[in-house]
Amino acid sequence: MDPLAEVVTLLQPTARFSKNIVGAGAWQIRRSDAGQPFYCAVLEGGCRLTLDGHAPIVLQAGDFLLVPAVFGVAMSSLELPAGAADSMPVALGPGRFRIGAQEGPTDLRILAGHCSFGSPDAALLVSLLPQVVHVRGEPRLATLVQWVGQESIEQRPARELVLARLLEVLLIEALRSTTGTAASPGLARGLADARLAVAIRAMHEQPTRAWTVAQLAREAALSRSTFFERFQRAVGLAPMAYLLAWRMALAKDLLRRDDGSIADIAERVGYSSASTFSVAFTRHVGRPPTHYAREQAGFQRVGA
Template sequence: MVDPLAEVVTLLQPGARFSKAVVGAGSWRVSRSDAGQPFYCVLLEGACRLVVDGHEAIELRSGDFILVPAAYGVAMSSLTAPSEGAAETPPVALATGEFRVGDQDGPTDLRMLVGHCTFGSPDASLLVSLLPRLIHVRGEPRLATLVQLVKDEFHERRSAREVILTRLLEILLIEVLRSSAGTTASPGLVRGLADERVAMAIRRMHESPTRPWTIAQLAKEAALSRSAFFERFNRALGVAPMEYLLAWRMALAKNLLRRKEGNVAEVAQHVGYSSQSAFSVAFTRHVGLPPTRYMREQPDA
C-alpha cells in the first residue's frame, strides 16, 4: 500500500541544519522572526510556553516535540513570563557551548534543544504546503525513546557528540512528520491521515495520480457522501480535495522534470494529464514558469 507521508518526506529530504542547546532559570522571554525557516524544539527538562504566529500559545513539557515546517515569528517564555513592559532576555553563550536564558546564576530548571531543520528538496515550499503548519507531539513512546537518546547524548559530551546529535535529530524530524495518533497538528497531511475515511482517499490519489479523479469517485473511496467527504477533507487538510491532488501532481512533475526523467509530454502523462498543453497551463499557473523552462534551468544530475 502506498504511504503518502513517506512519499512527501522522501521528496522533502529533511535534515537537522542547526541546533542550539538552551538552559534556563527564573523568568525570561525571547522571540525571533525567520523568513519561513523550518523550526523545531525538543524539550528535555522543565516546561515553557511557545507562541507561533497565527496560533494559540502552547505549554511545552518535558518530552514534547514541536515542528513548524515554515516558521515566521516564534516567541518562547517561562511559564511565569516577565511583565508586559519588561525587556526580552536574550540567550547568553556559555563556555560549555550552551546558551542560558533568564537568571544567569544558580541551578537551572529548563533544558531544551531548539533550531532549524532543512528540507533538501528544491521543491520544499510546494511540499511544505501539504504539511500541517504546526505539529506538537506528546506522549509518543517512540519519540520519547528518541528524545531520551538526545538527552543522554546532550549530557554525556562523548566524542562525535555533534555528529550523533545531528543524526538523532534527523530521525526525530522524520518520526514527527509520520506521527499521527496522539499528535496535535494543524490542518494538513498528518491530520488527514489520522482520519481513516479521508486517509483512504489520500492513499488512492497517491496510488493513482494519473486517474481522472472526481469528488464523487473520491467520496466513494472514503465511503462518504460527496458533501460529507468534501467538508471532512477540507477540515482535516485545510484545502479542497482537488487542490490537494493538484499540489501533489505538481510536486511529482517538478521532481521528474528536475531529474529529466522524460520530456514534458511524458511527464504530463505520468502525473495525469492527457494533453501536454493542459499540463503546461496548470504547471505554469501553479509553479510560476512553464515546464520546458523549468526543466531547462535545472542543473544536470
C-alpha cells in the same frame, strides 16, 4: 510508499543547527525566521511558546513541537513579570546555551533547532503539512532530537547522510504522532481519519487516474458532500486542489531529475497530453515545464 514518507522524502530535509538550552528564573526571547522549519523538545521543566498567528502554547517535559515553516517565535518562562526585558542566551560551549538567571540550579532543559528543506518545491510540500505539530508524551521524539543534536555537532564520517536520515525519521515520527481534531489542518490530520486516508492513499498510489470528487468519495465510503467538507476541514485543501498540488510536486521532481520527456512526465502525473500538462503546470508554477527544467539544470551545474 506511504504519503507522509513520500512528502518528507521529496522535502530533502537537512540539519542547520541544534541547541541544547538550559534556563532558570524569569526570561523571554524572540526571533524571526524566514519560513525556516523549527523544532523543540522539552526534556525538563516547562516554558511558554508563541508563534505568529497562533495562541500561546504551554510546553511541558516530554513535549515535542514541530513547525514546518515559522516566521516569528517568542519563548518565555512560565512565570514572567509584566514588562520584562528580552533575555540574551549565554553560550556555555559548542551548541550549549543558558538563558535567564546565570547562577544557581536550572529549572528547564530543552533541545531546539532548525532544519532546512533542500527541495526547491518546499513551499508547496509544506502546504500539505500541518502548520503546527504539538506532540505530548512521545519519548522517542526527544531521543531522535538528541541524536540529531549530537550528530550535528560531531564531525564524524558520513555525518550529512546520517543527519538526512535522522531528520526524515524525526519528521515522519512527529507527523504520524499527531492525531485527532486537535491537530492543525494538513496531511497528517487527513491520514488520521480512516475514511479520508483511503482516498489520500489512492491519490498517491494512482496519480495518473482521472479522479473526481465523487470517485474519491466512493473510495472513502462517504457521500460526495460529506467527503468534500470533511476532507477540506482536515487537510486544509479541497480534494482536487490536493491532487493538483501532489501531481505538481511529482512533476517538479521528475523535471529536476531530467527523468523523461515532457510528454512522458505528463503521462506519469495524470495528464492526457503534453500540452494539457504544460498549461496546468504553467498556471500552477508560473513558467512552462521546459523553462523550469532548464532552470533546474542550471542550478545543478552551478552547485556542482
